[in-house]
Amino acid sequence: METTMKKKGRGKATITSQKEEEGTVRKGPWTMEEDFILFNYILNHGEGLWNSVAKASGLKRTGKSCRLRWLNYLRPDVRRGNITAEEQLLIIQLHAKLGNRWSKIAKHLPGRTDNEIKNFWRTKIQRHMKVSSEHMICSGNSQSSGMTTTDQGSSGKAIDMAESFSQAKTTFNVVEQSNENYWNVEDLWPVHLLNGDHHVI
DNA sequence: AATCTATCCAACCGCAGGTGA
């Protein structure tokens, strides 16, 4: 499995203040220790009731934050990186059908999170559409498609995208991501086993 | 080597819907 966790902090980094240390809500990147606590708690007690999870586990995080961390990162079936060509095609087709219903789209892609798909769409597909749109405008072909780079206009265009995906994927140059500087979620498992729960997923 | 720019993506926020009192 490719479930991994980055060692280095990413995303919003809210400096942990003295106040936060003293009991208020913590924000920003999760530490490995927090991941470990949450991971073990959920393995022992199950998912759901996120506010209870946040309180009972002793994490100074909101229930929302715990839920997000679990769903997007710690869940054992999360697949990371390397969105395959087939997955890309599926995303394009589903987006054409469902629009920005990322969670619905994610349900069709086992192991992929709505956040990951959303990020993928925004950073890869939308940009590709923008680039190809500009290219068509430059070459005088924009009149037939009425292109736009917004989501509103992207669904119809996505159908074209799907149709021309075979060619596109050669130029997409997407997804080959490095997994260096990651730690594995599996790294957390042995300790969990030591805690006496052998029902590993 | 230093600086600038573009890209990635984890995590936040606000809102809406569901549920129970």
Added chain:
DNA sequence: ATCACCTGCGGTTGGATAGAT
């Protein structure tokens, strides 16, 4: 019917990193 709380979703932010200059 109303209120409060919880959960889930979609949009956005901004720090880290890679690549270009």
